[in-house]
Amino acid sequence: MKAVRLAKPGGLDKLSLIDMDDPGDPGPGEIRVRLRGSSLNYHDYGVASGRMPAEDGRIPLADGAGEVEAVGEGITRFLPGDRVVSTFFPLWSDGEPPIADFSTTPGDGVDGYAREVVVAPKGAFTKAPAGWSHEEAATITTAGLTAWRALVVDGALKAGDDVLVLGTGGVSIYALQIARAMGARVFATSSSDEKLGRLEEMGAAGVVNYEKTPDWGPEIAKMTGGRGVDHVVEVGGPATLAQSIQACRIGGHLSLIGVLTGRSGEIPTAAMMARHQRLQGLIVGSQAMQRDMVRGMEVTGIRPVIDRTFPLAELADAFAYEESGSHFGKIAIRI
Template sequence: MRTFELQGAVGIENLKLVERDVPKAGPGEVVVRLKAASLNYRDLATVKYMGGKLPMVPLSDGSGEIVEVGAGVTRVKVGDKVAPSFFPHWISGAPRPELLAALGGPYDGCASDYLKVSAEGVTIAPKNLSHEEIATLPCAALTAWRGLFVEGCLKAGDTVLVQGTGGVSIFALQFAKMAGARVIVTSSSDEKLERAKKLGADEFINYKKTPDWEKEARKLTGGRGVDHVIEVGGADTFPRSIMAVRLGGHVAVIGLLSGMSKDVNVAAIFSQNVKISGVTVGSRAHVEDMFRAIEQNDIHPVIDKRFPLEQFPEALRLMEGASHFGKIVLNIA
């Protein structure tokens, strides 16, 4: 089978397409014939900076069909259309350190023709989606879902501010509109804001033209502030998110695109009674809830670009340029 390995050292240039034997399912395991995979910023960071034990197979997100089940497996069967979990061993409940090992580092990921994984670490996919669409869900969609519904307790009539138009932010837009919320989108591109409007976004802020976007967000809410912020920017945007949110509002901290550390207005956090949640994807129970909602509401992920598996390095470079809108997908089969 074809497999991309990160070999020797970090860097996109160190990704090599190699041949490996097709894995065999052991007790409690399944083998999935992957049909598609998708990219997240985490995958780019892993390849460029983090590495780990090498060689390593990148990519946490994929979709495929089960072609083999090991002894004792009863919850899924050969032929099932599934998505592997980002954290294969986090089934439900609160996160614990021993559960937070992910595909694509430290475990081998989905940049391959086949994936062997615990049978507990896959979920039957929504029937309304293609493999390409399913492959976008395990990380970005679930992160948005947990940030809004699990940690944020989103309800109809709330106002949600989403930063940018990457995978997590577009899913947050789609889920928030599904729930009857009002959505404000920020971007440096008027073209991307126009595309967000077509997905149902209600208000728009170009942060290049309006650097103090937190003040504009308050203005758009009559001075009250937004109920939820999907915070993907990191160090540079987090202080502004605190100032954009209402008294008792919620900031879901998800990304670090602009860095990991900066001075924070602690007084604003406690005086505003801001609720801050760190969100690292989610459990299989969260996946199951999200998949039901996606199927019942016929939500379809937004895919910007598609590449064959062989062009995985080119797909990473597109992500590096941050010009995409929604998700970048690899066709495997």
């Protein structure tokens, strides 16, 4: 079967399409999945670029979707022919997070889904939303579930809430769609007027170009009548957090998701304390959360926004496109 491996020390020129042995039949508690689609995330880029060093020969990509070809003894949740999507934390079934690293995450601590076939434990997959393409389903694993957990699970989003999303990457677009479907009002930032226009077409109530308005936090708050938003999906990190605090209401909720502007930096703790705000760090979610999200997508009719699709053989080109920052929504991989 075909697969892509990443050689040390990493870098897009270290990605190679190879032939490898078929994994064979599933054992007890395992399923065999013919993978058909994946999608790219900032985490995947970190591994592929070498910024997040992985084991030599690692198969990248945390997202994977396809159909079950066979099931092992004791499997009752899946049947051959089921369309499935991978989980970011295969050992986190439900409840409190049991892990604080990426040692079990596909494409990082263990081999990922840049390959045609995988045999994996049942916890590595859930059912995919009915009617979705494999490329669409693959967007749930990382970006989709992160947005869902931030707003629905941790944020207890309700109709009438105000939500701020930063930029137009996969998590932010999913957050906009989920918030709008649940009756919330959404505000957004971007450095591109063209992308801001697309966000307004998708239902954003107010937008700000952060390059033209560097002090965008108070501007967002002004759009809410001075109250501030109830939720911030904070994907930027240290360079954007101070503005997000100003955009958020007293007692509001900030989901710290991304490190696009760096891994560490100064946090204006006094401002956050004075405003009684809650800063929640999170990385994706559990299998139970993913099953809930799948049902939510089926009921609301949300479909992910896919900017471009690349074949597996052009994975390096897909990462280069992600690196350019010109995409809107998700970049998909056809396997």
